[in-house]
Amino acid sequence: MTGKVMALILLLSAAIAGAGMYYLQVYGYYYTVQPNPGADVMLLAEGADTPQPIPYTGFQAIDADSSPIRYRACFETELTLDELRATYIPAEEATPLTAPGWFDCYDAIELADAMKTGQAEAFIGVKNVHFGVDRIVAVTQDGRGFIWHVLNNCGEKAYDGTVVGEECPPRPQS
Numbered sequence: 001m002t003g004k005v006m007a008l009i010l011l012l013s014a015a016i017a018g019a020g021m022y023y024l025q026v027y028g029y030y031y032t033v034q035p036n037p038g039a040d041v042m043l044l045a046e047g048a049d050t051p052q053p054i055p056y057t058g059f060q061a062i063d064a065d066s067s068p069i070r071y072r073a074c075f076e077t078e079l080t081l082d083e084l085r086a087t088y089i090p091a092e093e094a095t096p097l098t099a100p101g102w103f104d105c106y107d108a109i110e111l112a113d114a115m116k117t118g119q120a121e122a123f124i125g126v127k128n129v130h131f132g133v134d135r136i137v138a139v140t141q142d143g144r145g146f147i148w149h150v151l152n153n154c155g156e157k158a159y160d161g162t163v164v165g166e167e168c169p170p171r172p173q174s
Contacts, residue, residue: 029066042135046087068131071135071147074147076145081140096122114140120139
């Protein structure tokens with residue numbers, strides 16, 4: 001009888017721990033980002049050192065303090081892809097990162113397919129928004145926009161343990 005009770009306790013503990021881990025990964029650490037007009041959606045223009053805001057509406061974003069690459073956002077803009085291509089720096093080999101399923105406006109798979117077919121294009125938003133992390137902004141032909149964070153070359157080096165070279169900015173003190 002004792003063995004059955006111990007097995008039941010072990011199974012219940014594992015189920016509770018698994019449910020807790022699932023909740024923390026999908027819901028627990030995220031929070032809604034409050035809109036900051038003029039600073040939410042910015043793109044880096046050719047030859048510029050600082051990003052410029054672009055006009056947008058319908059901004060929604062989520063973030064988490066547990067990782068610098070958990071930021072996701074959606075918006076709409078009146079700018080066309082041709083206008084954006086003429087002014088702003090494209091993001092090479094940008095792959096949208098997935099968002100939690102409950103963040104309805106952001107669909108990484110649909111966006112990736114649109115980027116492959118030329119229906120959307122990604123641009124550099126802000127370089128080093130956090131140390132080693134760049135903000136990528138993608139816009140579709142119908143004016144829907146999406147934002148996510150990716151590790152840049154310095155971030156990949158810093159997080160995998162290799163030596164960060166002189167081309168990287170100084171690491172912030174924590």
